[in-house]
Amino acid sequence: MTEYERWLSVDLDDKDLTEELLSVQNQPEEINDRFYRNLEFGTGGLRGVIGAGTNRMNVYTVRKATQGLANYLIQTGEGKPLSVAIAHDSRNKGVLFARESAAVLAANGIKAYLYPQLMPTPALSYAVRHLKCDAGICVTASHNPAKYNGYKAYGSDGCQVTEGMADGIMAAIEALDIFADVKKIPFDEALAAGKIEYIGEETVSAFIADVYKESILGKPADNLKLVYTPLNGSGKMCVLRILDKIGVKDVTVVPEQSEPDGNFPTCPYPNPEIREALQKGLELCETVKPDLLLATDPDCDRVGIAVNQNGTYQLMTGNEVGIVLLNFIAQCKTELGTMPKDPVAVTTIVSTDMVNDIAKDYGIEIRRVLTGFKYIGDQIALLESEGHPERYLLGFEESYGYLSGGYVRDKDAVNGSMLICEMASYYKEKGMTLIDAINELYEKYGYYKNDLCNFTFEGEDGMKQMNAIMDGLRTNPPTEIAGFKVIGNSDYKLSVRTDGEEKSEITLPKSNVLEYRLENGSKLIVRPSGTEPKIKIYLSGKGKTREESEEIIAKMKAAATALLGL
Incomplete structure (x- = not known):
């Protein structure tokens, strides 16, 4: 007062x-x-x-x-x-x-x-x-x-x-x-x-040129038709410039979301992770019939997509796009003979485990870091300091952030838009969509499904409640979740990983994150957001079929509220 x-x-x-x-x-x-x-x-x-x-x-x-x-x-x-x-x-x-x-x-x-x-x-x-x-x-x-x-x-x-x-x-x-x-x-x-x-423009042009150097195909992706929305944010100029450079000429921009507007009148929550933000783009797709809907968030560091699958537009998750991108980059570099020796891909502790299987097939080392692209940037810098920047293939977060080069140290939706379009063009030549591509990988590696639960805590009381929940979970960890026994847990704040009776040190920086590994191979991670008054629960389930993995995720999702004591 x-x-x-x-x-x-x-x-x-x-x-x-x-x-x-x-x-x-x-x-x-x-x-x-x-x-x-x-x-x-x-x-x-x-x-x-x-x-x-x-x-x-x-x-x-x-x-x-x-x-x-x-x-x-x-x-x-x-x-x-x-x-x-x-x-x-x-x-x-x-x-x-x-x-x-x-x-x-x-x-x-x-x-x-x-x-x-x-x-x-x-x-x-x-x-x-x-x-x-x-x-x-x-x-x-x-x-x-x-x-x-x-x-x-x-x-x-x-x-x-x-x-x-x-x-x-x-x-x-x-x-x-x-x-x-x-x-x-x-x-x-x-x-x-x-x-x-x-x-000046010199810096902008240099940025676009360095993004373009990360092009995978080396030929125009001119067989694509796109609808694009910058969600009233900053992406329009740079994204359209890079799409033009890779040969994507047939692009329709969502008119209601084309120009900058901090009120975001047609997408109150301008996050390409959620369907509501893409609604205007999806409506336009029904008329334009593109191969792909592309959406960048207001500061253009994240990109989400919807794929034309037999006339219906299906959204892909950040994990799914990251999986298909890693496979696409590895496959193309192998085909072109440009795969570096000892390649490295970097992702986060909350991203899908499916990348491990793909990486194993291509001889790629997967490095896991904390949530926050700066930690992926640290790995790029480490490879550069060792004299091997070429080893870095891709960094991605489940939250729609991607980067394939070392010219910046943050996720880049300009780069992500280019890679996704090249990838869609590559599969279109084969008579496939990106949905076909991810389904092919699911058939090969198993059905990894991921989901995210958000719990909001506003104001001072909300902050206290969030802290109390995390303290409670840390003091009294669950022994079972959704009917599945917890066989291991990791406390990234205390830097301790527990597997049965064995304890080991976590060498990552300390972070207020708790991970629970279940007997069926699934896992659940609890993490307070660093940018919003929320606790996020990341769910990961794997089944032999799509239905089995979705059933596992549904059970875990139902258990999430009880886990937080809400």
Whole structure:
């Protein structure tokens, strides 16, 4: 309440915030939710609801975060000239937050390179590396609903910040007063003085060119017909450019979702993982009859698809696309004689186990990392440091993130769109769809089915409930789930894997994740989201038939609520 009253007493330069604060004067619960904590800065940066308060995304929390980043860079920069690249997507207040970030950096003597138009998140990762910057900022809330915005921070390698750097930036942020300790300079003044510089077309063209270098086929994918939706986000320009380069000319863009709009009026939850977000595209498919519907999320780092299967459009999961992509890349490189020695693919602990079987057939080493593409980026960097970047074939997450090259250190839906279209073209020449391709793999390797349960916990009480649930599971782990005995579990926070009576160390970084392995070969993973007030439960089941695997998943899904004690 004291902080709320302090904000009311300050002459805020964003008058929308003052009006908002006045509108909640007699709502103690609303005031508490806005001020009970500061937005937490972690490896995912900041993410929150747009609005007034310390627990909201606004110009003051963004400026404070940027001042903390500036102080951290100055403290660790050994006196050298510093620079930071900045991008934003179509989110409300995105332009404002990007400009304010640039102005704070400029006031601290740090050169800011700013994309003058909205750009995909991977293009920000690319700019950090291409312009040899010390850090990067992307103003985005990825696929969250319209009320959110966020602030992703990147290191000089183009990866989202690691735990150590995030902790250092967080400490620098916490040492600041949100009003008194932030340095400011007018944006236009800094731009005129050369302290802020717009990122030019040369960088954008270089990004597209490096994506194109990852082309697998080496010939035009000109037999495809597409419907594409950028979901009112930042993907349109870059995705259409790469599709044109690989020869995909017949592309119809969903008109209602073609242009940037942070309100996402036709897809309130702009996530290509869910059918509702693709509904306008699916409706257009009924008229256009394309081979494929392609959808990128607002910051264009994830891509989802629906496949024309005998006139019906079937969605494919992120796991399924990752499986078919790995098989396609390995098969093509083997056919072309370009498969590297000791190839490596990287995926996460929550992604499908089916990749293990495919990898074994092609002699590919599978590396499992924590959720978060920065960990996949770390593996790319490790291969580069060993002098063998060519060993890296593909990195993918079950949440629709893919990357086949080392030119960026984040998932890239521009790259993913190109690979998926080349793959669809390849199978079309064989008289197959991507659904046919995944079914062929299921027939060969068994029916691996995966699902995801989301449980939402809003506000301060929700945060406490989430923590209590995780503590309870950690203290009293289940002995059976959905009628199946738990034969092993892994606690990634305590770095301990238990198999029967045997315990072993998990060598990955610590993370608040719990995994349960069941007697039938299935597994269930519990993980609080790093970007939303949710607990996610990842389900993995394998059966001899599609029906058997779906039945196993249904049983586990029914047991998930009870597992959390809800």
